Amino acid sequence: MAHEERRLQVLRAIVQDYVSTNDPVGSKALAARHDLGVSPATIRNDMAVLEEEGYITQPHTSAGRVPTDKGYRFFVDRLSAIKPLSSAERRAIERFLDGALDLDDVLARTVRLLAQLTRNVAVIQYPTLSRSAVRHLEVVQLATTRLLVVLITDTGRVEQRVVEVPPVVDAPAGSDPVAELRTLINAAFVGAKLADAAVKVADLLDTAPAHLRGLVAAVSATLVETLVEPGEDRLLVGGTANLTRGGALDFPGTLRPLLEALEEQVVVLRLMGEVAPGAVLVSIGEENEHHSFTGASVVSVGYGSAGGTADLALGGLGVVGPTRMDYPGTMAAVRAVARYVGQLLAES
Amino acid sequence: MAHEERRLQVLRAIVQDYVSTNDPVGSKALAARHDLGVSPATIRNDMAVLEEEGYITQPHTSAGRVPTDKGYRFFVDRLSAIKPLSSAERRAIERFLDGALDLDDVLARTVRLLAQLTRNVAVIQYPTLSRSAVRHLEVVQLATTRLLVVLITDTGRVEQRVVEVPPVVDAPAGSDPVAELRTLINAAFVGAKLADAAVKVADLLDTAPAHLRGLVAAVSATLVETLVEPGEDRLLVGGTANLTRGGALDFPGTLRPLLEALEEQVVVLRLMGEVAPGAVLVSIGEENEHHSFTGASVVSVGYGSAGGTADLALGGLGVVGPTRMDYPGTMAAVRAVARYVGQLLAES
DNA sequence: CGTTGGCACTCGGTGAGCGGGAGTGCCAGA
């Protein structure tokens, strides 16, 4: 039917207008701004149906209509295409990210770039340790029973942990236990995925010389327990100032919990855990389980392993904003930035 | 004169009442809550003088009085003693910070603790590199002309930089330039303050074997230029959600630039640069040069070098909040936390 | 049967008008 078709066009028009004006949109304004070829009266009928079906709602009688979460969901799934970036935006991405040398720098620039492009809060996850491989392990002695272990991964991420170790006994005269330990664990772990580290530990413990057992056990335990834990993933957040755009209109009273959740990181990390490269994930309003996000939408995607979509991502990045958000534009920006970051990391 | 004395008591009472109630305070309420031994009429006369002198102001005719920045300044300098922490607060500090092993952990916990104690935004600066000594330098080869240099300081701070190096020529057969480089620079720099690193570079360049000159020069340059620069100091920020307490009353319209400045870090770092251990620094409203802070106050202090007040601090920590702030309490919390952090870092 | 113009109705937002109350400044008296 032509009815069905036109009704969806009306829904699309409502979403677009509401996103750009932030005012509830009425039938007359719709007819004026979009030439749908029908009169306001007809649009009113369509709107009544859309409201019945739960796609739009009115804040109060005799105001215009506003999309519901369900309406945004339908819009994202069926009514919008990811819109190509402008060439200015492409250039901005290159200008911003080129010249970054180390990982911290890349991620910091990325988060600023995304925040600026989308005018919302940007988040990026450090490359997941469990999917990274060991490039080098360094051991530095802090005190007799205290070592600093520094892990360098193939993604350029550097993590350090202090490990309490038992005192070394029975060391052969003139030997340097720490140096031996360093050689040993590098031989065992370098090149291995951290996810596989656990299985290597048993071997290592068997073959290690007796006087190093204690050290090896303690260091290995720390590596496996604290570094491979998903909870250890870190997050960079930027552009929180953008939350105050629209002066508390966008987040009525929910600004505080949102800021807290962003600082806490846990909630966002969980979202990021489910993300794959190439497939942009959109989570709208009430769809977010955590209550501090029920007034917000999250657009996220995985980065890294640039080729196949099926691969697991090194990490996720994304944008947090009001449900009243430019979804096509944000999705485009997020996807383009993720691609570029993936390339950058693959080069190094 | 007793006049002068009483007038200052009136000012103190106004600050205290206004901070706790957030309402402009009038002469009657003042007489009721504090027994100053005089009638409201007398207080009115004192208030008129105080206003004349610029310590207080009234938002509009026939409202109560509100302290000005000058009034807060006088209060902090002359009318208040840093109030001792409650034992509950002392216990909170210990409970929060004990058990932290590495530096990142200590700083992260500190910032959360301070934010919670003062119910404001907390900031802490990483130990300044230029005042730290080198504990170890690690070099890892990423590509033929690319090295990752990892610096570990005596404060437990770990920093990494990617260095582009010229290709090695004339290397003796069977030698390992990277390993030699590592030995060389560790011998040269370990134990030295980073501030002194620049003078050591010349020596090192003279004595280094010819085939390593290029590497040494590149790595030294990076160390000196990027690590010793004050701009490279990092900052941890926490509790930004506290800015929304008092629902935009505390920061009328200035919330956005404040968030931006906190994210930018530069402004806050400059403040922190001037800070010494033991001497709590308070910067009130308009006293802050940067315009995004003119509606806010900053309470900061140095931590580290636990003994003498005269020493330079390892870094600074502090609190950012509305000018309408509990200065004695905040100053006490900031000072106590800084002491504790200094102890923790001295131990390790 | 879908579309359209007309029309009555609803309801939030705005601005004017109006006490009430808190607070002040001033003054005369102690």
Place this chain on the structure above:
DNA sequence: TCTGGCACTCCCGCTCACCGAGTGCCAACG
């Protein structure tokens, strides 16, 4: 020098009326 009294000012909150945008319904039209 302090105090009580008093007139005055001005913000705040309330009500009320009006306006206008927007709707739902209905009868008419192609």
